Amino acid sequence: EVQLVESGGGLVKPGGSLRLSCAASGFTFSSYSMNWVRQAPGKGLEWVSSISSSSSYIYYADSVKGRFTISRDNAKNSLYLQMNSLRAEDTAVYYCARRTVTSQYFDLWGRGTLVTVSS
Amino acid sequence: QSALTQPASVSGSPGQSITISCTGTSSDVGGYNYVSWYQQHPGKAPKLMIYDVSNRPSGVSNRFSGSKSGNTASLTISGLQAEDEADYYCSSYTSSSTFYVFGTGTKVTVL
Numbered sequence: 001e002v003q004l005v006e007s008g009g010g011l012v013k014p015g016g017s018l019r020l021s022c023a024a025s026g027f028t029f030s031s032y033s034m035n036w037v038r039q040a041p042g043k044g045l046e047w048v049s050s051i052s053s054s055s056s057y058i059y060y061a062d063s064v065k066g067r068f069t070i071s072r073d074n075a076k077n078s079l080y081l082q083m084n085s086l087r088a089e090d091t092a093v094y095y096c097a098r099r100t101v102t103s104q105y106f107d108l109w110g111r112g113t114l115v116t117v118s119s
Numbered sequence: 120q121s122a123l124t125q126p127a128s129v130s131g132s133p134g135q136s137i138t139i140s141c142t143g144t145s146s147d148v149g150g151y152n153y154v155s156w157y158q159q160h161p162g163k164a165p166k167l168m169i170y171d172v173s174n175r176p177s178g179v180s181n182r183f184s185g186s187k188s189g190n191t192a193s194l195t196i197s198g199l200q201a202e203d204e205a206d207y208y209c210s211s212y213t214s215s216s217t218f219y220v221f222g223t224g225t226k227v228t229v230l
Contacts, residue, residue, distance in 0.1 A: 035219075037165075044122065045157070045165065045208050047219040059218050095164060103171055104212035104219070105155035109164040 002026035004096045009113030022079040022096030030074035033099040038092035086117045123222035130228040136197040139225045141209030149190035153212035204229045
């Protein structure tokens with residue numbers, strides 16, 4: 001089955017760190033650019049970060065630049081998001097999303113993992 | 120980079136048609152044919168409904184259609200059904216450092 005499964009969310013104090021993972025299955029993971037998209041409680045979607053298939057190109061939203069690091073391990077079919085210096089406003093459900101090869105849209109999403117930043 | 124502007128809510132009766140607008144700028148919606156639309160039911164992941172302005176993925180009902188004029192894209196749902204009640208988000212590739220921008224979201228209510 002083609003799917004993405006996120007893990008690693010939880011409760012963390014402001015200033016703390018957390019590492020999210022996304023396990024891919026059912027498709028050739030190494031052929032796709034991957035993304036993290038988040039959604040704060042009751043709010044809309046916000047693109048967070050993108051990594052190309054070979055990790056050659058990496059991009060971040062201004063809101064997380066310098067604090068978050070995206071990475072991938074194609075041998076393990078896995079995507080990661082290292083989040084440091086977390087703030088209350090980083091509280092959100094974090095989705096892993098696959099970008100289609102031929103265009104600029106997200107054709108496969110995981111169910112998400114909740115990150116709560118609170119003291 | 121600001122979010123694309125969508126109406127907060129749109130409603131319609133079963134069988135009717137509704138249209139959701141998505142307004143951006145020449146740096147995103149107006150500059151590229153990379154507008155996509157996502158449906159999200161409560162507590163669920165977003166689901167792709169329209170890509171590249173007007174294309175439907177396999178498995179998505181032909182009651183959903185997309186278009187674009189200038190800096191505004193639109194999603195039309197015809198023959199509205201109870202199962203269409205959800206939040207809808209537009210998205211666009213952007214030439215800004217943000218790369219991708221989403222809309223503010225529209226809650227569709229089936230009366």
